[in-house]
Amino acid sequence: MAKARKSSAVKTPAAPREGGxxxxxxxxxxxxxxxxxxxxxxxxxxxxxxxxxxxxEPMCIAWGPDRIFLYNDAHARLLGAYHPKAFGRPYFESFxxxxxxxxxxxxxxxxxxxxxxxxxxxxxxxxxxxxQAHFELSYTPVRGAGGDVEGLFCTSSEVTSRVQxxxxxxxxxxxLREQMLQMPGFIAILSGPDHVYEYVNRAYLAIAGDRxxxxxxxxxxxPELEGQGYFELLDQVFTTGERYLAKGSVVRLNGETDERxxxxxxxxxxxxxxxxxxxxxxxxxxxxxxxxxxxxxxLNETLEQQVVxxxxxxxxxxxxxxxxxxxxxxxxxxxRILAINRANADEFELSTGVRPKVGDNLxxxxxxxxYRASAEKAWARGLSGEEATYIDTFGPRSQAHRSxxxxxxxLRDEMGIRIxxxxxxxxxxxxxxxxxxxxxxxxxxxxSRKLExxxxxxxxxxxxxxNLLTPIVGSLxxxxxxxxxxxxxxxxxxxxxxxxxxxxxxxxxxLAFGRRQPLQARPVDIGSLVRGxxxxxxxxxxxxxxxxxxVDPDAPAAHADANQLEMAILNLAINARDAMEGGxxxxxxxxxxxxxxxHSTDLTPGDxxxxxxxxxxxxxxxxxxxxxxEPFYSTKGIGKGTGLGLSMAHGLASQLGGALTIASTxxxxxxxxxxxxxxxxxxxxxxxxxxxxxAAGGGRTVLLVDDEDYxxxxxxxxxxxxxxxxxxxxxxxxxxxxxxxxxxxxVLVTDHLMPGMSGVELAHNVRAxxxxxxxxxxxxxxxxxxxxxxxxRLTKPFLHxxxxxxxxxxxEAAAPA
Numbered sequence: 001m002a003k004a005r006k007s008s009a010v011k012t013p014a015a016p017r018e019g020g021x022x023x024x025x026x027x028x029x030x031x032x033x034x035x036x037x038x039x040x041x042x043x044x045x046x047x048x049x050x051x052x053x054x055x056x057e058p059m060c061i062a063w064g065p066d067r068i069f070l071y072n073d074a075h076a077r078l079l080g081a082y083h084p085k086a087f088g089r090p091y092f093e094s095f096x097x098x099x100x101x102x103x104x105x106x107x108x109x110x111x112x113x114x115x116x117x118x119x120x121x122x123x124x125x126x127x128x129x130x131x132q133a134h135f136e137l138s139y140t141p142v143r144g145a146g147g148d149v150e151g152l153f154c155t156s157s158e159v160t161s162r163v164q165x166x167x168x169x170x171x172x173x174x175x176l177r178e179q180m181l182q183m184p185g186f187i188a189i190l191s192g193p194d195h196v197y198e199y200v201n202r203a204y205l206a207i208a209g210d211r212x213x214x215x216x217x218x219x220x221x222x223p224e225l226e227g228q229g230y231f232e233l234l235d236q237v238f239t240t241g242e243r244y245l246a247k248g249s250v251v252r253l254n255g256e257t258d259e260r261x262x263x264x265x266x267x268x269x270x271x272x273x274x275x276x277x278x279x280x281x282x283x284x285x286x287x288x289x290x291x292x293x294x295x296x297x298x299l300n301e302t303l304e305q306q307v308v309x310x311x312x313x314x315x316x317x318x319x320x321x322x323x324x325x326x327x328x329x330x331x332x333x334x335x336r337i338l339a340i341n342r343a344n345a346d347e348f349e350l351s352t353g354v355r356p357k358v359g360d361n362l363x364x365x366x367x368x369x370x371y372r373a374s375a376e377k378a379w380a381r382g383l384s385g386e387e388a389t390y391i392d393t394f395g396p397r398s399q400a401h402r403s404x405x406x407x408x409x410x411l412r413d414e415m416g417i418r419i420x421x422x423x424x425x426x427x428x429x430x431x432x433x434x435x436x437x438x439x440x441x442x443x444x445x446x447x448s449r450k451l452e453x454x455x456x457x458x459x460x461x462x463x464x465x466x467n468l469l470t471p472i473v474g475s476l477x478x479x480x481x482x483x484x485x486x487x488x489x490x491x492x493x494x495x496x497x498x499x500x501x502x503x504x505x506x507x508x509x510x511l512a513f514g515r516r517q518p519l520q521a522r523p524v525d526i527g528s529l530v531r532g533x534x535x536x537x538x539x540x541x542x543x544x545x546x547x548x549x550x551v552d553p554d555a556p557a558a559h560a561d562a563n564q565l566e567m568a569i570l571n572l573a574i575n576a577r578d579a580m581e582g583g584x585x586x587x588x589x590x591x592x593x594x595x596x597x598x599h600s601t602d603l604t605p606g607d608x609x610x611x612x613x614x615x616x617x618x619x620x621x622x623x624x625x626x627x628x629x630e631p632f633y634s635t636k637g638i639g640k641g642t643g644l645g646l647s648m649a650h651g652l653a654s655q656l657g658g659a660l661t662i663a664s665t666x667x668x669x670x671x672x673x674x675x676x677x678x679x680x681x682x683x684x685x686x687x688x689x690x691x692x693x694x695a696a697g698g699g700r701t702v703l704l705v706d707d708e709d710y711x712x713x714x715x716x717x718x719x720x721x722x723x724x725x726x727x728x729x730x731x732x733x734x735x736x737x738x739x740x741x742x743x744x745x746x747v748l749v750t751d752h753l754m755p756g757m758s759g760v761e762l763a764h765n766v767r768a769x770x771x772x773x774x775x776x777x778x779x780x781x782x783x784x785x786x787x788x789x790x791x792x793r794l795t796k797p798f799l800h801x802x803x804x805x806x807x808x809x810x811x812e813a814a815a816p817a
Contacts, residue, residue, distance in 0.1 A: 020073045021087070022053050028088045034066045044144050048153055058158075061142075063151035067091040067106060078135075078158055105139060109152040115139040119163065134163040171680045188281040189269075190218065195234050195279065197221065207262070207285050209254045224253060234279060237266040241276045248290050261290040295417040296333075327404075330411055330422035333383060335362045335376075338411075338420060382408030382421030391428070403429045469797035471714035473500045477799045478717065500797070521656060523557040523681035524565070526609050527590045533566055537573045537588070544583030545576075551590040557683045558609035558676035560656055565674075568649040572613040572672050575646070579617025579670065587614045592678065601659040601675055608658060611674035620664040628662055649674070701725045702807075703745035705735045705762065706778070707754045711796075715749070715778070718803050732757035736765065745773055747810055752779040763791055776810040 030038045035045075045063055052059035052072045060071035069091045076083045086094035092103065105115055116138040137156035144150040186204040190197060197213040205211075211221050219231055228251060237244050244266040250259045264283030268276045327344035331337055337360050340348075349355040354365045362379070366372040381388055389407040405428050411420040476497040483490065530551060538547050569588070576586050589612040597605045620628060628646050646660075649672070653660040657677045664670040702724040706712035712728055719726045727743060729735035733756055735748070748766055752759035763775045777793045794806040 021071065021076060024084060024087055025049065025053065025070070030088070033068060033088055034064055034090075035068050042144055042150065044142055044150065048142060048151070052153075058156050060154045060156070061151055062091050062106060062154070063142075069094065075156065078156070106152065109139045109141050110149050112141050112149055114141060119159065132160075133158060134160045168680070168682055185282055185284045186264075188213075189278060190234070190281060191278040193235075193238055195219070195231075195238070198278070203285075207253065207260075222253070225251070228252065233266060237268055237279055238276055241268045241270070243267045248286055260285065261287045292417075295415070299413070299417065299419060325427065327425035328422065329362075330420060331362055331379065331383075332411075332420040333418075335379065336360070337362055339422070344425070378406075379408075379421070379423070382410070382423060385410055385418055403427075469500060469503055470708075471710040473497070473797040473799060474714035474718055476500060478721075481800060521559055521561050523679035523683045524560040524562045525683045526558050526560070526565075526611060526676070527551040527553065527555050529562055529566065530569070530588055530590050530611070533569060537570065537586075540570060541573055541577040541586060545580060546585045547573075548585070548587050549589070550587060552592065555590050555592045555609055556607070557679045557681070559679040560676050561652075564652055565676075568652050568674070569611065569613065572646075572649060576613060576615035576617060576670070579615055579619075581618075584616040584669075588612070589614070595675070601661055603659050603675060604657075607678040608675045609678060611676070612671055613673075614669060614671040616669040619666040619668050619670055620662070621666050625662055625664050646672070700746040700811075701727065701743070702747045702749055703727050703729065703735055703738065703743065705729045705732060705748070705750035705754070705759070707731055707751065711751070715803070718800050719749070719807070721800065722804055722807065724807075731755065732759065732762035732765075735762060739766070739770065744770065747774045747776060747807055749776045749778065749807065749810075752777050760791065774810045776806055 025038075030036060035041065041049075045061075048061055049070060052061060052070070052075075055072055056074060058072070058075040058078055060069065060075045062069055067090055069086055069089060071079075071087065076087075079086060082094055091106075092099045095102065101120075105117075109115055118136050120135045120137060121132055135156050136159045137154055140153045141149040142151045142153050186207050187199070187201045188197060188204050189199040195218040197216060197218070200208075200213045204213075208222060213221055218225070218234065225231060230251070233244055236242075246265075247263045248261050249264065251262055253260060262283050263286045264281065267280040267282070269278045269280055271277050322342045324341070325343055326341075327347055328339070328341040329337065329344050330339040337356055337358050339358060340356055345356055348365075352366055352368075352371070354367075356362065356365055363372055363376055366375060387409055389405065391403060391405055393403050405426045407424045409422055409424075410418050411422050412418050476493055479485075479493045480490070480497060485493070530549060534547070534549060541547060573586060573588070580586075590609065591612075592607060592609045595601065595603045595605055595608050599605075646662075650660040653674055653676065658675040661673045661675070662670065663673070702719050704712060704716050704719060704726055705728075706715065707730055709730075712730070716726045716728055724747075727738060727745065729738055731754055732750065735750065739745070748763070750759040750762055757765075759777050759779075763777060766773055766775060775791055777791050778798075779793060779795055792806060792810040794802060798806075
């Protein structure tokens, strides 16, 4: 028997890999382990070791009473910091933390049971702290010559990424379903030829009634639709696969005798084989709109008679108000003046030079386009049915602006149908006592116009900077992709590239500073955002203020608009600087907290990311703190701020589903805290190091147009690397001359802003004359007004791979109709 064991043990795995697990197996001092001399190992162990060492998949063995742990190269990559010290040692000496989870499985396998687990969750330390990992594995008992289980054989693969992706997908589906549930329009999803309900939202319940929809067919749950044609339409859409769209369709539900009107669409849903599997139903209750339209038609039919009958009443109204200082005017839905008193006519004539009278169209009397747009916007509130009272300041240019209380009320006929609106304006200038608040409002208007001008200025500056950065980034990208120079030169090139990336980010931030746009909320890594703002904040607060960051590295992503949040944090930092006239300390922290029910913030219970901005300034007393978030309220004095910083930050936090709190003590300091809801979505990655882009040209021709020589040269070099035959032009006019001479490029790549004809004008010209040429617009602005949305666009600065992808997209784009 001894000779047989020795004979089997001398077998050596084939094709050892230098530095791999085979070498470790040969070099290991097995005589010092419970397995003993490798030459005396049993044949079953030797065969199994040969098997796993030759395999490409992760495999491992636990052998003998001590569960000696052996594994191959693929499994070593799963172990992280545990490799190589775990090799050849008892399993639970290395993985003591997993004993409670793994030891029971081992005992079952050594008792002869084969075990598989599609998702085993373990907590493992791979050198970066403990983290949960998911594995799909199979344990098989290995028997010796005597039939007893001597060890176990394990095949495994880590599925952590797949599990996390599945969770994210489920969360996204839940989020979309919740959004659909809250949509103002009604939605239903029907399955199969019997049209069985799978989903309905709240708006659907509101129109169809609170019924037990799910799992039941339309015919079963809404029998009153029989004879109204809707069952037949559903069958038609399911059979033909063609959608059906209806506007103002009549329907009777819930035993109602009155007709209800709906706009709806039946959209067929298809599977991977393009077969219709169900119908998506969506629409709106248009009853009020249709009834208003019917009433308007009836009104138009009798309008002349109604005008005659109303004339006496309106004249009486004019006499009543002609002797008052209140400005009174009534107009119909088409802006025709139905009544106007003397005071209003005098004020209108003073402002426009035209004296209005009954029957005139109010808007036609106003020659100034800006004044006309302002009047139309103001009257739109009253004509829409809004009953509003507010205070505003206005007046003719020849006089100082005065303060007025303006009230809009709806004008209705005997049937209650809205036929117009009337306005009453009362001069309350003498009643306005808080002159400081009025001065602040005027200052806020000036500051707003300054910001608007700065936005225009930074747009132009950013365009020039982007033109400068484009050849720099493109050249550094080329040097990195070609591995120019030695290790030291590559480090310098990489450092320059990173600096250029930071410059590009700063330019984007300049563009975002003056932009007015709706919130674009998405998952944001708040810690990274705050760290990225550090240099900007230090510059903004000046050298007398020390700035420190306290960012929790485990803080999750939050639901936020990154650009708007950056502006809010910067405003708070500047407020803190102003509160520390002799200098001080500013601390910005990022953490997260589970908010329970009844929390002082009144937030919905859940997880929230906190952003604390704390200073050592003058602080606020209770009265000041209570008014701090009011618009235009400020303690800085006239000319030293708009008083909008905290109110804007508070509004941003509320709009994102969070809150803003203020803690302050006079002469000690202030702490402003943002509360933003945790996001379970995936944070979009930022700029990455450049990689080599695949060749995209294949001998095709590109006409490149740019008036900046260095930008054009850098772009031409990238296009040449992509295997394009590149022709260059310095202007749109020169490009058209080249094409007139006979060149027919496959792709036109043109800058947007150039002297003379712009890139967009050139694109439209080429589209009309040479429709087969595909077009790519390059722009130095992050957002460019007036750009045709059908034109593919690439923003400066860009990398080789960005240009390759944009040209590929432009080539694949369909020709315009």
